[in-house]
Amino acid sequence: xxxxxxxxxxxxxxxxxxxxxxxxxxxxxxxxxxxxxxxxxxxxxxxxxxxxxxxxxxxxxxxxxxxxxxxxxxxxxxxxxxxxxxxxxxxxxxxxxxxxxxxxxxxxxxxxxxxxxxxxxxxxxxxxxxxxxxxxxxxxxxxxxxxxxxxxxxxxxxxxxxxxxxxxxxxxxxxxxxxxxxxxxxxxxxxxxxxxxxxxxxxxxxxxxxxxxxxxxxxxxxxx
Amino acid sequence: xxxxxxxxxxxxxxxxxxxxxxxxxxxxxxxxxxxxxxxxxxxxxxxxxxxxxxxxxxxxxxxxxxxxxxxxxxxxxxxxxxxxxxxxxxxxxxxxxxxxxxxxxxxxxxxxxxxxxxxxxxxxxxxxxxxxxxxxxxxxxxxxxxxxxxxxxxxxxxxxxxxxxxxxxxxxxxxxxxxxxxxxxxxxxxxxxxxxxxxxxxxxxxxxxxxxxxxxxxxxxxxxxxxxxxxxxxxx
Numbered sequence: 160x161x162x163x164x165x166x167x168x169x170x171x172x173x174x175x176x177x178x179x180x181x182x183x184x185x186x187x188x189x190x191x192x193x194x195x196x197x198x199x200x201x202x203x204x205x206x207x208x209x210x211x212x213x214x215x216x217x218x219x220x221x222x223x224x225x226x227x228x229x230x231x232x233x234x235x236x237x238x239x240x241x242x243x244x245x246x247x248x249x250x251x252x253x254x255x256x257x258x259x260x261x262x263x264x265x266x267x268x269x270x271x272x273x274x275x276x277x278x279x280x281x282x283x284x285x286x287x288x289x290x291x292x293x294x295x296x297x298x299x300x301x302x303x304x305x306x307x308x309x310x311x312x313x314x315x316x317x318x319x320x321x322x323x324x325x326x327x328x329x330x331x332x333x334x335x336x337x338x339x340x341x342x343x344x345x346x347x348x349x350x351x352x353x354x355x356x357x358x359x360x361x362x363x364x365x366x367x368x369x370x371x372x373x374x375x376x377x378x379x380x381x382x383x
Numbered sequence: 384x385x386x387x388x389x390x391x392x393x394x395x396x397x398x399x400x401x402x403x404x405x406x407x408x409x410x411x412x413x414x415x416x417x418x419x420x421x422x423x424x425x426x427x428x429x430x431x432x433x434x435x436x437x438x439x440x441x442x443x444x445x446x447x448x449x450x451x452x453x454x455x456x457x458x459x460x461x462x463x464x465x466x467x468x469x470x471x472x473x474x475x476x477x478x479x480x481x482x483x484x485x486x487x488x489x490x491x492x493x494x495x496x497x498x499x500x501x502x503x504x505x506x507x508x509x510x511x512x513x514x515x516x517x518x519x520x521x522x523x524x525x526x527x528x529x530x531x532x533x534x535x536x537x538x539x540x541x542x543x544x545x546x547x548x549x550x551x552x553x554x555x556x557x558x559x560x561x562x563x564x565x566x567x568x569x570x571x572x573x574x575x576x577x578x579x580x581x582x583x584x585x586x587x588x589x590x591x592x593x594x595x596x597x598x599x600x601x602x603x604x605x606x607x608x609x610x611x612x613x614x615x616x617x618x619x
Contacts, residue, residue: 174485179475253487316476380450382473 164291167261168284169301171308176253180246181313181381182206182306186369188317196324199314203307203332207339209363211306213237214281215299215343216358221285222298223347225355227270227278233355234279240367242374244279246383252277258287266290299343303336304329313381403617405497405507412443412497412508413614415607416482416524418551419535421517424561424594426454428535429514431600432607433463440509440611443468443496445489447478449516467503470496478516479523486528489513493528510611520549531610533603537562542571545579553583557590557606564593 167173183206187193193202217234221227238244255277259267267290270278277283281302288298311325342359349357370383405411417425426446433442442464446454448471455471458464470492474481481489493511500508513529515522524532534555536544539562545552552558558580566573573591580589590602 172484174487176485176487178477178480178485179473179488181475249488249491252491256487256490313475378451379473380476382475 161292162297164262165288165293165297165301168288168291168293168297169304171312173257175257176250177305177309178312179382180250180309181317181383182309183366183370183373183383184310184313185317185379185381186373187310188314190369193310193314193318195318196320196328199311199320199325200328200331203310203328204335205363206310206366207303207307207332207335209361210366211303212339212343212359212361214306215302215339216346217279217281218285218288218302219295219299219344219347220350220355220358221282222288222293222295223285223350224289225347225350227266227282227286228273229355230282230285231274231278233358234282237358237360237362238279239362240371242371242383243367245374246370247279247281248274248277249382250277250280251283254280254283254287258283258290262287262290264290295347296340296344299340299347300336303339303343307332307336317380409507410615410617412441412493412511413531413611414493414511414513414529415610416513416515416529416532417535418482418515418518418522418524418532418555419559420520420540423517423535423537423540424559424592425514425517425535426457427594428533428559428561428592428600428603429512430458430461430463431594432512432604433458435598435600435604436510436607437464441500441506442510442512443470443493443500443508445469445492445496445511445513446471447474447481447489447514447516449474449476449478454514454516467499468496474516478518479521482513482515482522482524482528484525486525489528510607520544520547520551523550523554530614531556533557533559533606535559535561538566538571538573538576539569542573542576542579545576545583548583552580555587556610557588557603558584559590559592559603561592561594563591564595 187202193199217230221230255271266286285298311329314320315322315325346358419425429444448454452471455469458469459466472488472492497508532555534551560576593599
């Protein structure tokens with residue numbers, strides 16, 4: 160296993176479409192819920208322990224070798240609003256393109272053929288991690304980190320927030336990322352004995368509601 | 384879409400511009416990118432190209448707006464192409480990222496247009512125009528996304544832009560200097576711009592246009608026809 164492959168996968172510049180998405184930060188900024196570094200940290204902590212945990216567990220399970228199509232259904236069941244299901248599939252398709260070019264693997268080809276419009280992004284990322292020779296915990300780390308780095312980067316652009324402050328927010332949350340990644344990997348490990356329902360189903364209703372509303376905004380900087 | 388033999392065309396994994404043939408072995412549509420600063424006439428050039436070429440070629444357009452669907456809606460309103468031939472990509476406040484550093488969303492838009500137009504039974508697309516959202520002088524298209532790129536500036540933006548150079552001005556396959564009809568009103572010396580462009584670009588072509596004039600897009604349309612002729616005779 161190459162630990163450096165994790166750096167490639169988790170790099171914010173990995174060309175899989177993430178740069179055009181704010182992870183719910185754009186509507187939160189517009190509503191005044193994110194207005195500075197402190198409120199960005201609260202937002203990120205909430206997203207990490209809900210949507211971030213669910214996505215990290217799906218990725219860890221995919222990296223552990225669970226059936227990606229079952230995981231894709233599980234992701235649908237854990238994503239109540241259509242706007243976010245669509246975003247997850249669109250980003251999954253983009254992740255698939257980047258992953259197949261980066262770590263070619265018949266398992267990726269098979270999922271691409273079964274879900275030509277895209278599987279949920281965390282499932283594809285988990286499978287990509289597996290193709291790269293990474294462990295389930297690595298996949299969980301990549302997704303958990305991405306669940307906060309996306310909104311932080313977007314907030315720098317939306318609020319002209321000091322980029323050093325935004326990066327410090329990510330550093331403050333490092334222990335939370337450790338915790339969520341370990342929880343996610345542990346849940347993924349239980350899938351083998353307890354089935355797919357062992358995966359967490361935490362939700363953040365406000366993220367869901369604002370994502371659905373944001374999808375209908377006529378003018379916006381980010382796709383989600 | 385993913386039926387081709389992986390060992391024969393490994394680059395096909397990305398369906399990027401590196402792979403010039405479709406899964407069925409025919410040559411795919413030529414992809415031309417149009418970039419340049421805000422307000423220089425990129426969308427107007429795309430609209431004029433569609434009007435000039437749509438009777439002889441099967442065309443589709445991808446737009447990359449910064450924060451709206453305005454460019455796509457302009458093309459729809461002008462009815463330069465049917466709606467199913469126009470697709471808008473959202474770029475998350477960074478239009479140059481979507482055309483250069485992370486081209487995944489644009490590649491998907493191009494593929495979806497090729498598939499959608501093909502499925503209508505109208506035959507394959509000949510030409511896909513990818514329009515960047517208005518950006519700075521350093522914006523260029525990835526070779527993984529387009530086969531050739533056009534950089535559009537205008538005389539009203541100042542006659543020093545060709546002299547200042549930058550990747551768009553120096554390396555684009557065609558530099559378009561638009562709004563020549565405004566030159567007398569803004570005190571711009573077109574010959575000086577041509578000299579500066581020549582100094583920056585060497586043998587690479589420059590087209591002066593006034594899109595408001597009858598057939599104003601002709602130099603660009605002729606250049607596109609020539610690229611397409613080269614593309615079509617390339618090895619399949």
